[in-house]
Amino acid sequence: MTGSLESTVDVADARELVRSAPRTRLIDVRTPGEFAAAHIPGSHNVPLDVLRAHHTELTADHSDPVVLVCGSGVRAAEARGLLAAAGLPKLTVLKGGIGAWEQQGAPVSRGRGKWAxxxxxxxxxxxxxxxxxxxxxxxxxxxxxxxxxxxxxxxxxxxxxxxxxxxxSLLPYNRTPEQDVPSLLAALT
Incomplete structure (x- = not known):
């Protein structure tokens, strides 16, 4: 990858970005249940419904690259639009999402068995x-x-x-019991 971030990044380039820029933030916008079942080590879960409701509250005081992750890339692309409108810089979407990440043999942390x-x-x-x-x-x-x-x-x-x-995504098993929104959003700011 060169100087500026593309709107999407494949798994190999995302891994290289994380290696070469250790302050890269991996933000997973899937539901808490999906995130608990499988996620990229070191990523933070900020569900898309939280971003929809609170993206106007975000202010970025960093220039760290942000890679957005979901199941396939669709929700991450929506999150990218919300976050770009809020003024966050250096946003990119992982092509193919966590599925592509797993297919490439990249490391995944597994937890309790929630369905995607x-x-x-x-x-x-x-x-x-x-x-x-x-x-x-x-x-x-x-x-x-x-x-x-x-x-x-x-x-x-x-x-x-x-x-x-x-x-x-609004069902109880897809949500954490109480989401501390400021703590979730802190992963982005």
Missing amino acids: MERQVRLAAGSLVLAGVVGSAVAPKLKWLAGFIGAGLTFSALSNTCGMARML
């Missing part, structure tokens, strides 16, 4: 479609539940957003 958000969405969507199809044998209008979920998944793919993931 993508897997939670597949379970919820699949269960609702199955319930709609099976239930339509008794109540024919339930077939529209399967259609609604299918339309939502189509919109999710076209817009590169996921409303179901946002809703699931």
Whole structure:
């Protein structure tokens, strides 16, 4: 990598950045449950929902590079937009997220077994479609539940957003009991 940071960085370049610039901040924007299950050693968890709610409170008094991490890169890209608007410098997104990090054999700290958000969405969507199809044998209008979920998944793919993931991230097992927002945000400032 050269002088300025790109908007995205692959695993090899991220590892080199951390090696060559030890003050690099690795910020994981996944849910606390996902972070607890597997994360990059030395990274800090600042969930995307916390950033959405509090990004205007951030002030950067550093010029350290910041690498944003999520499951695939989508949530990290959203976080990059929020943090850039708040004036934080040197922001980049890890291409492919923690999945790419693991595939490249980079070190990962593992904890209790929470499911990744993508897997939670597949379970919820699949269960609702199955319930709609099976239930339509008794109540024919339930077939529209399967259609609604299918339309939502189509919109999710076209817009590169996921409303179901946002809703699931609010469930208790995807959150820490009490988040000390100033402490979480301190990892960025």
